[in-house]
Amino acid sequence: MPPTPPARHLSGRHYGLDWLRIGAFALLILYHATLVFVPGHWVIKWPETNPALLVPLAFLTPWRLPLLFAVSGFATRRLLMRSPSLHDFVRGRSKRLLVPLGFGLLVLLVPELWVRAKLAGDPLSLPQYWLHEYWLPDPRYGLGFPAWEHLWFVLYLWVYTMLLALLIAARGSAWVQARVEALTAERRILWLPIALLAAARLSLMFVVPEQHGLFTDWSGHVQYASFLLFGFALGGSPLLWQRIAAHWRVGAPVALLCGCVVAWVEHAYPGSNVPPHAVAAAERAAQVAMAWSMLLILLHVADRWFDRDARWRATLAEAVFPAYLIHHPVIVVTAWTILPLGLSAEAGFAVVVATTIAACTGFYLLARAIPLLRPVAGLGVLPPTPPRHRIVPAE
Template identity: 45%
Template sequence: MERHYGMDWLRIGAFALLIFYHIGMVFVPWDFHIKTAQPMAWVEIPMLLTNPWRLTLLFVVSGYASRALLSKSAGIRGFLGNRSTRLLIPLVFGMAVVVPPQTWVQLVGQHGYGQSYLWFLSHDYFRFGKLDGIVMPTWNHLWFVAYLWVYTLVLALMMPIPAASRMQAVFDRLFGGGRAVVLPVIFLLVTQFWLFPHQDETHDLFHDGPAHLQYLPAFLFGFGLAGSRAVKDGLARWWAASAATAIGCYAVMAGLLIAYPDFSFPTHHVTIVFRLAREIDTWVAIAALIGVAERFLNSDHRWRATLAEATFPFYIIHQTVIVLVEFWVKPLGIGAAGEFAILVPATIAGCWGFYLIGREIDLLRPLIGLKARGKAVKPVLSSEWIEGVRARPDVA
């Protein structure tokens, strides 16, 4: 496959938005591991700009990246082995090392837990049970990695099916033109709005059916998109209409939250309007972003390779940095604005430090989701030896 720089930029941007979204979770009234002293309902309005589509987009771009990885792998077994190494090792490392501080902070701040972190890690975290209703050990934000590996396994199991070789042609016909915008919207309205209207995500792999019904098709769509010129062209052609629809949906949601803060909708009909706008926005925003990536962002830059490599390590560490920094600054009493002013640069610095240190240590690279460095093989005839021969005509 030819590398699509636009999808690289889209992946980088999607993870960057996710980091800022999780910073926002400190200040919004929604549940999170740690909260500012006085969460503010108005923060819900900017949060809703990405809330409907941020995770679905991550699965779409992950499916696209999986197709690129498959094209460079030695068959299905090589693809699955590569993907498992890059996902499961960081997942286990994250659950054992990265995530525990988040759980400890949550227990201390919200459940009155009185033990030190070292006591918690050695006595409570690896209980394989619950403490005050919190499951431990846990994956917290790394649920995405677990789901992505399961979807990769599903994809690998589908590939040997005889009809699988014809699925790309079916995908092209099904989603060609504007249908790549319309059909996924219909699917989301049927599944998320009509069939499962009151089902929230659990991030429990075995009890999260409606989420799988949204994220697995998104992953498979991204995989098919990577091999479809027709669908990419259609999304590029309809990006402006998709963007206008997404802006309109967001305006409806934002207007309702301004009128009824913290989702205090007065009637069921108002709730239906909000949920319809949200489900439509979920896909048309993604369609617009893919179209923009296809039309305007498919070019390289000297920072692209570094940012693309840094994305996964940033994702692994960012939430722990956010939780720990807020845990340290909250007692200072500097208010939400002061906390935000510290959280943003501190989170960015912590993510960069985690990546830059980890990438230079061979033992750490697989733990943070980076490829192990291959050993350099010295050429049999080095350039220095050849130049020496040329300078000495007496050498036969």
């Protein structure tokens, strides 16, 4: 049996989870940029698409969002541990999530939604669109307000956090952790979460549509909230880390096999082609199994080999949330702007990725430097600078 993990899992910062979050966001930029250049429906499409890129996307799709919710759950537990009270925790998380969400709806998403409207034939300029059409619930062109776009993740995270706070107020963090530990006891950590999540997803997939929306995405809620709960329990449980260390290797062949199933379905039924019910059900089950298996693998890798600090770790970790807020509109607007240039798909991809990285970097540096911008970019308030005492020389 692996040795009991050290006490650092109960307090302090887990650098490995920081690196995992940083890496997940880097993949997210590449993922969303690639969506411009593959067949299928997305906000904007390049004239020349490459179906071969659907395969690597298929290997990323099942686990990228569950990973982000699990890491967010871990961070939620650590923030709760550091908060003086549950009330302070709720207030702090609401400010940290709702202020950027509001700023995103009021400002950041406007250019992206304007591009959507322009692609649908809207003649208005960006200022005209923002003043007269963006706020309409049912506009003639494009999507109605509020169109959350990629900010649905922030909305879901806040709602899950508030529901979790209610559960903690009623039963306590230890109760939540004990339930998760019971469901993942010994080798059950390999199969029981997969079985429960797959059963829930399959029972819902033919009953309710799978679409983003706080009151429509029930299949997503079951999966994402479950991964957040697991991450929350992991933030205070050396026992869960021990189980991951003992059983993570089994996840590798499971993840590979399930990834092949998902990739085959994407290849066999590209774009808007709908697979038969049995194939669709097998794909959903494979997605769940791959998501859970990859989570165990990545958590162990982060804990075993990346739980160490480095010069740029703190800066990159702080930059992730501001960069998340802005990256999606930048990708859409950049792709739309360079479409008339007639670039090859390779050159277009390079321009989109480079511009997105530059914009994310600039937005973070600007928000970090200007105190008024820090809250809207999801950055914490700077601690007050201690007064500098003037030293008076002795007479």
